[in-house]
Amino acid sequence: MCAAMMASNASDPKGYVASLRGWQGTCVKKLRAIASGAAVTEETIKWGHLVYTSNGPAFLIRAESKRVLFGFWRGQRLREIEPRLKASGRYEMATLELQEGDVIGPAVIRRLVKEAVALNKTLGDPRLAAK
Numbered sequence: 001m002c003a004a005m006m007a008s009n010a011s012d013p014k015g016y017v018a019s020l021r022g023w024q025g026t027c028v029k030k031l032r033a034i035a036s037g038a039a040v041t042e043e044t045i046k047w048g049h050l051v052y053t054s055n056g057p058a059f060l061i062r063a064e065s066k067r068v069l070f071g072f073w074r075g076q077r078l079r080e081i082e083p084r085l086k087a088s089g090r091y092e093m094a095t096l097e098l099q100e101g102d103v104i105g106p107a108v109i110r111r112l113v114k115e116a117v118a119l120n121k122t123l124g125d126p127r128l129a130a131k
Helices: 003-008 013-018 021-039 106-124
Strands: 042-046 049-053 058-062 069-074 094-098
Touching: 013 021, 013 042, 013 049, 021 049, 021 058, 021 069, 021 106, 058 106, 069 106
Parallel strands: none
Antiparallel strands: 042 049, 049 058, 058 069, 069 094
16 A cells, blocks of 8 residues: 555544655654744644644645655745745645655755744735635
8 A cells, every 4th residue: 555545544643654654654754853843833634644734724744655745835935945846736835746765954844844834924824815
């Protein structure tokens, strides 16, 4: 069974992370540990993956069979910090696609998370701003 299928059945963040194997599990654990120490957010499971909120959704971590996505609701504004962020969807979304062997440094993770939370504090919930 692929990582995404295993994780999608989890009802809580700990269960989601515990269900992951291989490099995806290692990657998600690293992202989660660094992100949780970078800013105050609420961690939940929504849409089958980890979602972090602070005055609305700020960022997500999603394991799939061949990649891990590190996404930001206002990620298009964060491309100076991480140029690999690719625009996708509504709400100024952008995601970083990590595949086995890809690296993202702890300082970059912290900067992305801090800025995502700061943007929500300044601009409000991205879902409401998009209406």
